[in-house]
Amino acid sequence: MSPASRRVDSLIVGAIGLHGGMDNLELRAEADAVLAELVGAPGGSARLREDQWQAVAALVEQRRRALVVQRTGWGKSAVYFVATALLRRRGFGPTVIISPLLALMRNQVESASRAGIQARTINSANPEDWDTIHGEVERGETDVLLVSPERLNSVDFREQVLPKLATTTGLLVVDEAHCISDWGHDFRPDYRRLRAMLAELAPGVPVLATTATANARVTADVAEQLGTGAGEALVLRGPLERESLRLGVVRLPDAAHRLAWLAEHLDELPGSGIIYALTVAAAEEATAFLRQRGFKVDSYTGRTENADRLQAEADLQQNRVKALVATSALGMGFDKPDLGFVIHLGSPSSPIAYYQQVGRAGRGVEHADVLMLPGKEDEAIWRYFADAAFPPEAQVRQTLAALADAGRPLSVPALEAAVDLRRTRLETMLKVLDVDGAVRRVKGGWTSTGQPWVYDTERYAWVARQRAAEQEAMREYVSTSQCRMEFLRRQLDDEGAAPCGRCDNCTGAWIDSAVSSEALTGAAKELDRPGVEVEPRRMWPTGMPALGVDLKGRIPAGEQCSTGRALGRLSDIGWGNRLRPLLAENAPDGPVPDDVLKAAVAVLADWARSPGGWAPNVPDASARPVGIVAVPSLSRPQLVGSLAQGIASIGRLPYLGTLTYTGPDSGHAARRSNSAQRLKALSGNFTVSEDLAVSLAGSSGPVLLVDDYTDSGWTLAVAARLLRRAGSAQVLPMVLAAAG
Template structure:
């Protein structure tokens, strides 16, 4: 078949895909070049094109052409569940049978694999996490590699650890690329790859198959009008949203940096009468589906979302994207704002930066590859175990938080130093080199991205040009539309009434503190005889905090008190009043202790709590060597206002008189805390004399293990239910 006939067939498929009459849809020349490379030349190609360019049209048209020529199914690796759902629907329009395998549909996996075996599926969309699961890697992946007709790597920047969104699970693609049958084409796509990432991904694609074809286009988005609105504080930003959301065309996305901020903004906007929905990592899958559908059908004005919505939400007429807080990377920012204006002539993109943004960047920035000593420690533990070790078991011997430990293991897996098997991980014995220079460069890259984002906010130059230059777009030029090119177009004013409402919303304190119910795995290996479920009579009850450090209300007010270099001092009056208000609300809530509360509700934390309680009979403080005045004055202030006896504090028994614990995994934290506290004799006497519920007061909780250890000691000393009250919860 010559090029003319192939092009005509491709355009017919495109018309079916987009629902256009035959002859009224035609691939652009750059899209056709990619299709021809895949179908006619069977090449490996990397397509770096702006969001909305039509990358999915390339791989669906190529799929249909290859399937008609007897090739096996297309495998698309994508991290985006929302995009998967959109693409399954799009493929069906062109008669392409597409199925997905991801964390949201495990009950369908068996049926999907059976359909692939009998050739009934044209496209299989797979999340990168599936690539690294033992069963999929060992049983399904080899069959796919042998029968795949086209491999598509969506969001291919995730392959490269030079990129802003590196995901170790993607590195498993290296082995699949090597195992593909000769002549199987491969397409990698992304909208956000600078020159360094492009070169890295192209090199990985070309493994064993010659040099990959790179098709890179301009990243200009002519429909987008970019702007920055600088406001004094979080209350002003919420008030601005409430007063200006109606003025933004159509429906859109409001991005926040944290789950807490998304929930706060959603609650406030709903109070003001806006139909909005929250979309975060805590949102249940069914609720996510409903939220996506509601936005697609314009039943909501906006989704208030974290990066959980990701890059893959496909709504061509999305009219705006607003960021309530600044992302830490201009490349990630470009990708998120690229959701807007794909199928309309005009869309507004606004950034509302906050003073708290950098504190949130720092909190979530602990993603650097661990030091060599910890990596070697992990390899040694695996080599000496004589059996697979689970991640919880490794936590007992490696001082890393679980997410960081898991990421490290995935990198080592791809590098061939460890292998994931049934029951955990094993060492392969293969030689492994620690690439300190590369890891240090990546860390510097992250710092440079943060500085670039600061520069984006403050620049007097064209904002679109700035973002395009961050992506090494050689054609970057002033857009003529942004607030710096054409003048400020977004009014920053807010009314006193709306601002008062926002302040009131953010001033409302209160967040739940979830108690620990199970001891970490592996404690006996550390010489600590704790395992399984914590006995009910030794458990800490559910508690309360003023707020989360990641929220935009009380988080902003508490961070200055609780940072490592903050001076110690008495608890501020407004913070003490808020703590008392939280206690009052807690007492009246289900699970509270107020007189007349339903007996069925009188369990701290509700269902599953240790035992029923009543009004606390006293206050106990967790000792603090960092902020003793803050914690002491908080505990005594609550006791005085609540007319409760202050029963005393636990004692620190560490070698230096402290109980300092680094931010690490659960096993290491508990090991550090074990034996760090005792109940002084006078406190034990007071507990025995009162024999009722006690409030346990501390400044901050992250893992919950300090509260769990302290509660266990108090319960063993005769206290009733232990009700923790802290100023802040991490996360």
């Protein structure tokens, strides 16, 4: 046994020794009665397990700070709801729960009401209720306030609401506490603000941090932060074995086989469940195909409207659908005890994240199936989304200098004009700097505090190495011959890890990997169907005049491009798999492949046949394009040129040539920049040649603008503006691939 394990055991034993008296027995009986109400069995035999009781007693009697690391389904929510009821009866303030899980919030508000606990939630989905809820909290009408961590980054909430909560709360709960630690797989800067709230809590206020997925290093980090200024935190860590789960991997040759397998075997899986996909596009593709095959499934992604999410959750709860096909937007917080299966259409990049997601299944049933269908595209998708690493020091210093020189708050769009970082990455960096004290969020944007700040090179490098190690672990998980549950438990430093005796490696595969030719043909047809819409840019980025580019506000209607088309998205599991190698940074240039050209022509034909034709909101736009113009490419001139000329030849359209590129040799092909920097790099670097201008002048129909790829959309916007100013009546973008 390790020293850490002995320490935890001694803490538990010590806690047991402190709770042996009659008063303690009465408190235990009261706690069990609350639990019975919570689970809907008033007067029944519901009883807290001994480990749950130890946590409740630590909070209510000892008023300690505790970290509970227990597997999904252990009953962490029961601990803090029972503790809340006991503390409220004794006159203490409301419980504040910090949780990133909107789905879980909704579940918990409902379950709390069964025990007479009035719970309310403040998150991005209910801003219209915030003022009312704040009033209820101040009047003592709310027992539990669930708050999303993003609220901690709101200036008004942080300055007006948070100080009051810190002084009046009776119990602080930090759910998914591994997010506090940047050593963990799911670090969220907003969580680091909890340090300030912990320091401001009134003396004796208990704190409970909970997670199902913390390895030894994350556990130590979180415990240290909890214990700051309040003595050593109690750590209660249990085994992570999930006796109900049967893990397996089904290795299939391609995406079509995987969709066909789903269609053939989904009905064989118990009950209803979740099918996780790595991208929004993959989730939508799988949903469309399964619906065609007669399955009742819903899509649940970051693009799903809130009302539709609520309906999808309710449909799964009531078993009205066989599955939700979801991205990580469904998160860890969906609480359905009888969830019968979890399937992964592609491998997540972290074994800890994978354990979290599979832990949704089998919480209230004896058996649940967990299957992974890894794909060849998985690692390409990992790389595509690997944009969360902390920026290099030079970019951080550039941001700090821009804020210091401004002398006033700067919004994120305004900062984009000074710092070449995509918006999401810039916002994350600012939150980290805010927590570190180097910047501060105020009304109107961000300001510099002037405080010295040190770039922690060693820590950021370690986190990057950790991410790489997690990806390697997932490769090993797919190919390992050892017990899969044991493998996952060891990744979380669970010292009791042992063979489960249930997974496919322990007992042999229990489900057939074969698919019929009919299902395979149907899946291939679905994935081979090309064509997605490409929305045009309609507003210029903020701050362009500061960069010497005189563009601002709305792009005039007479200078915009129309909604365009792409063959597919790079994140697709269909055409994305074909396009990613073709458009990779190190891919050789060459003529467009015949199958890609043929698909592009099919997209154009479908586009022309769509309601309203080429541009449904533009008069006379249903007419054929009068010609084709290519965007000049420094990296793939043969690909783009042959694509444009091939479309012209097959479609019997005039090929009018390319725009002229007059910029530097480094080119306009830089990707993953923010909008302001991207537009700056493009502005003034294209011209319309005299011959092209003559061809465009007086043309009454639209021009087809051809390029290989669109990410930000600014190349198409700049090119379209030039063409329309030169006389084109309409510009219709056609690209091979779109991002996202």
